[in-house]
Amino acid sequence: MESSEQRIKIAVQKTGRLTEHSQDMLERCGLKLTKSKDRLFCYGENMPIDLLLVRDDDIPGLVSEDVCDLGIVGLNVVEEKRLELEAEGREAMFSQVFALDFGHCRLSLAAPNENDYVDINSLENKRIATSYVHLLNDFLKKNSLQAETVYFSGAVEIAPKLGKADYICDLVSTGSTLEANGMQELDVLLDSEAVIIQTKAKLSDDKQALVSRILQRLDGVLQVRESKYIMLHAPRSALAEIRDLLPGSGLAHVRTLEWLMWQMGGVGPMIGQAHHFLFKPKVDVPYGKKRYHDETNRLYKVMNKRLDDVAYLAGENYSIADIATYPWVARFPRHQVDLNDYPSVKRWFDTVSERPAVEKGMAVPFLN
Numbered sequence: 001m002e003s004s005e006q007r008i009k010i011a012v013q014k015t016g017r018l019t020e021h022s023q024d025m026l027e028r029c030g031l032k033l034t035k036s037k038d039r040l041f042c043y044g045e046n047m048p049i050d051l052l053l054v055r056d057d058d059i060p061g062l063v064s065e066d067v068c069d070l071g072i073v074g075l076n077v078v079e080e081k082r083l084e085l086e087a088e089g090r091e092a093m094f095s096q097v098f099a100l101d102f103g104h105c106r107l108s109l110a111a112p113n114e115n116d117y118v119d120i121n122s123l124e125n126k127r128i129a130t131s132y133v134h135l136l137n138d139f140l141k142k143n144s145l146q147a148e149t150v151y152f153s154g155a156v157e158i159a160p161k162l163g164k165a166d167y168i169c170d171l172v173s174t175g176s177t178l179e180a181n182g183m184q185e186l187d188v189l190l191d192s193e194a195v196i197i198q199t200k201a202k203l204s205d206d207k208q209a210l211v212s213r214i215l216q217r218l219d220g221v222l223q224v225r226e227s228k229y230i231m232l233h234a235p236r237s238a239l240a241e242i243r244d245l246l247p248g249s250g251l252a253h254v255r256t257l258e259w260l261m262w263q264m265g266g267v268g269p270m271i272g273q274a275h276h277f278l279f280k281p282k283v284d285v286p287y288g289k290k291r292y293h294d295e296t297n298r299l300y301k302v303m304n305k306r307l308d309d310v311a312y313l314a315g316e317n318y319s320i321a322d323i324a325t326y327p328w329v330a331r332f333p334r335h336q337v338d339l340n341d342y343p344s345v346k347r348w349f350d351t352v353s354e355r356p357a358v359e360k361g362m363a364v365p366f367l368n
């Protein structure tokens with residue numbers, strides 16, 4: 001192992017919303033990681049790169065102070081830190097390299113549903129609770145507004161209920177937390193996503209070369225995501241929809257691939273053989289008929305059991321695993337299966353059949 005001076009340190013969130021994606025992206029760059037016993041580090045086994053696992057708030061500081069060479073963190077945290085340093089008359093010693101297309105959220109103004117907000121001027125002389133004091137003050141200053149900033153380190157959404165604030169300024173992604181607290185989003189201060197930042201400190205030539213290589217690979221990972229879509233000949237306007245069909249990471253990704261592989265290794269080849277022996281065979285082969293008809297029924301049993309528990313093969317969402325499996329099931333008379341014997345498969349089949357795109361696809365003339 002190289003001396004620690006020659007190893008690159010990347011600060012990533014220890015536990016939270018960015019953790020899984022950050023590690024996943026680095027692993028896609030080819031980095032193999034092992035966690036240290038104290039869970040403070042992940043050591044790169046095959047590259048001189050280690051991860052320092054910390055609270056996300058500490059990441060810009062660690063990179064600025066050159067404790068870490070790179071960091072992966074939300075733009076909201078980066079900007080808050082930059083403004084904090086600026087307020088102290090200090091320069092942020094990190095630069096933002098590029099956005100990583102995960103951790104999307106926005107820093108928004110919100111208020112209880114019954115509020116008299118018209119536009120940002122409604123904030124004048126009001127109290128606004130936030131964890132992002134510098135970003136909020138910067139926004140107020142840019143809009144020449146006077147308002148009182150009330151600092152809350154977490155659970156900002158309870159501030160109005162406690163009578164501590166009239167408005168809040170907090171991170172929102174789906175809006176469900178606001179909704180659950182009887183609040184509505186009024187204005188967006190900042191659109192955020194995870195970004196990679198680099199220290200401004202001068203690195204040795206070897207380290208700089210390694211940093212450039214890892215950044216290049218990260219950029220490659222982002223581009224491959226794009227090219228996967230292009231390989232599917234999809235119009236760009238359909239990318240978001242396609243991404244939902246083939247989730248890029250996490251458990252949904254694993255489950256989708258698992259069931260797609262199950263289709264490719266089981267359903268396709270085995271039901272294909274069943275069709276060969278059962279549907280207008282050139283020669284009657286009882287052994288082949290029984291073998292593949294039995295195997296087909298076994299696959300239906302597996303599918304039925306899975307669909308007893310979840311709506312679609314990969315889980316609660318429609319995915320490419322359903323798209324790949326559906327046309328085989330649609331030929332159930334050919335492989336002599338009665339869908340009534342598999343009620344959950346039937347329920348799934350009927351639901352998928354109703355999708356307009358499926359209807360359109362299945363209406364393409366059947367040639368044999």
Ligand code: ATP
Pocket residue numbers: 013014015016017018054055056057073074075076077103104105171172173174192193194
């Ligand atoms: P830590 O213990 O590391 O300080 P945290 O509680 O501050 O964790 P998380 O809630 O894990 O942070 O969020 C990390 C980042 O995820 C946020 O700074 C933001 O960039 C991004 N994010 C995406 N969606 C949301 C959301 N709905 N709420 C909060 N953060 C979000």
Ligand code: MG
Pocket residue numbers: 055056057
């Ligand atoms: Mg934090």
